[in-house]
Amino acid sequence: MTRQNEQVVLIAFGGPSSSGKTTIAQTLKALLADVTLIHLDDFYLTDSRIPIDEATGYQNWDCAEAIDFEKFTTYVENVKSGKEQVPINSIQSNDLNLKLDPSEKRAIVDKIDSQQDKFKGKKLVFIDGFMLFHNPELVDLFDIELLFHASFSTLKQRRESRGGYNTAEGFWVDPPDYFEKIVWPGFVNSHKYLFVGEDVDNNLKPEALRKHHIYNIRNDSDSTLSELVRKTLDIIIDNL
Ligand SMILES: Nc1ncnc2c1ncn2[C@@H]1O[C@H](COP(=O)(O)OP(=O)(O)O)[C@@H](O)[C@H]1O
Numbered sequence: 001m002t003r004q005n006e007q008v009v010l011i012a013f014g015g016p017s018s019s020g021k022t023t024i025a026q027t028l029k030a031l032l033a034d035v036t037l038i039h040l041d042d043f044y045l046t047d048s049r050i051p052i053d054e055a056t057g058y059q060n061w062d063c064a065e066a067i068d069f070e071k072f073t074t075y076v077e078n079v080k081s082g083k084e085q086v087p088i089n090s091i092q093s094n095d096l097n098l099k100l101d102p103s104e105k106r107a108i109v110d111k112i113d114s115q116q117d118k119f120k121g122k123k124l125v126f127i128d129g130f131m132l133f134h135n136p137e138l139v140d141l142f143d144i145e146l147l148f149h150a151s152f153s154t155l156k157q158r159r160e161s162r163g164g165y166n167t168a169e170g171f172w173v174d175p176p177d178y179f180e181k182i183v184w185p186g187f188v189n190s191h192k193y194l195f196v197g198e199d200v201d202n203n204l205k206p207e208a209l210r211k212h213h214i215y216n217i218r219n220d221s222d223s224t225l226s227e228l229v230r231k232t233l234d235i236i237i238d239n240l
């Protein structure tokens, strides 16, 4: 996967469902020369092994236990050490609803071109997933951590506008109360340790940045794709 002597830089695009991780990772990947993008969604357990939420009886696709983390961690560690990996046949759809216009694209490409010395000798690997920061040990596997985020109401509205999700073996459509019963509590319980007062709408604790290098990127309803991609790129460049 890597050329010799290249330094692999693992950049995690984490955060709750519908916070824009996949959109921003795919948009930025398309503008950079040679980025590998790994989706945590490709490491889901098979459909019959997805845990069942006791209170609702729903399959819980939004908890860490729905993912084969042993397989994922081994894969990412191998990527980091430059070992050849079998490319993943992704279940992720490549259709993006949001797109940059040509002038926005131009401005971002110009910025990348002006910072070529920062990228030299480095192989960037983007990792996109809803459960990348729930476990501090896993967080430390990554070199740069970006936590995309939005309010409850924005995330709920975006999630509920989606038709459904490809799964390892089929297709999943959320029941009507799935966001408030499963998706949101799953995010809050696994990520509150990173936030001041354990309130996920508050700022990140300073030690989240200091110790784990996690950056909070708000993608609320008034955020544009262009500003999000520029902000993401600036953080990456600052940390290369
Ligand atoms: N700033 C934004 N404005 C409008 N729609 C957005 C914005 N960010 C994301 N979306 C939409 O929200 C949905 C979820 O985005 P996606 O990138 O798939 O999120 P994630 O990968 O975090 O689940 C997509 O339909 C996307 O087009």
Ligand SMILES: [Mg+2]
Pocket: 021, 022, 023, 128
């Ligand atoms: Mg996604």
